[in-house]
Amino acid sequence: MADPQRSDPSVVLLPPVGNDARTWDAVDLPDAARLHQFPGFGRPRAASPLTMAGLADEVVAAHPGPLHLIGVSMGGMVALNAALRHPDRVVSVLVACTGASASPAVMEQRAVAAETGGMAAVLEDTLSRWFTPQALAMAPAHPGVAYARELLLGLDPAAFAAGWRAIATHDTAPRLGDLGMPVTAVAGGQDQASPRSRSEEIASRAPRGRLVVVDEAPHMIQLEQPAALGRVIAEHLEWSAGRPG
Known part of the structure; x- marks a missing residue:
């Protein structure tokens, strides 16, 4: 072998x-x-x-x-x-x-925001951290932004929160x-x-x-x-x- x-x-x-x-x-x-x-x-x-x-x-x-x-x-x-x-x-x-x-305090804030407000509440803030203003201005024509928007809105908020808490241990x-x-x-x-x-x-x-x-x-x-x-x-x-x- x-x-x-x-x-x-x-x-x-x-x-x-x-x-x-x-x-x-x-x-x-x-x-x-x-x-x-x-x-x-x-x-x-x-x-x-x-x-x-x-x-x-x-x-x-x-x-x-x-x-x-x-x-x-x-x-x-x-x-x-x-x-x-x-x-x-x-x-x-x-x-x-x-x-x-990573900052545990910041990651916990993001986790709590997703848990309490749902994905729609954190969508725009997340996208603004992820993309340039130029790409966001093209939405929904920009394929990367379109994918991210659809993905985020379809996520379980608890799963998103779990991801941020994992990052807090980094x-x-x-x-x-x-x-x-x-x-x-x-x-x-x-x-x-x-x-x-x-x-x-x-x-x-x-x-x-x-x-x-x-x-x-x-x-x-x-x-x-x-x-x-x-x-x-x-x-x-x-x-x-x-x-x-």
Whole structure:
């Protein structure tokens, strides 16, 4: 039987909070890329509260062999946690529009807002954090905005709240120096939710880190700048393999 640790690494895509596998539809992904979905978002909710540690362990358990983890926002947070918890399995990480830690108080506020007001009450505030004003002005013609609006209004508010509370457990900042694998931190120049400084922290403190800035990208880079993200992913995989990207 072949040793799974010696197989070619799998590319696993990890979505933002609330998003399902459709969030990658417009991105040019590598062949055989695996699209992971978190509990409550494209699959049933978990019976127990979500945590970054639990989500990270689940990703590694669900996808055998060595892994390239690609994540946006919450997906990037899970990728960082997985890399720290399973350095023998994660061979590279690309995190877009995310940071090394999160504010528990802010995440709890978002969770409570969804639980008490429902998804319609948090819709516009969420979209304004996720997209540029230009994309929002195009709605409903903009496909990324249309997807996000439909997705959010269809979510169980309790699932959305559980996602925010999982993010509240994210704090990898003290251990960024332990990331021995190649790490690409992607910042969106138009990202209001996760400023460039958060990506700079990851890139500068990871021993093999590098920063890539997509000037036109907002927080939902995969929905508003999918072509640019596809190029960045391809370049990351080339770079992490030791080939010029």
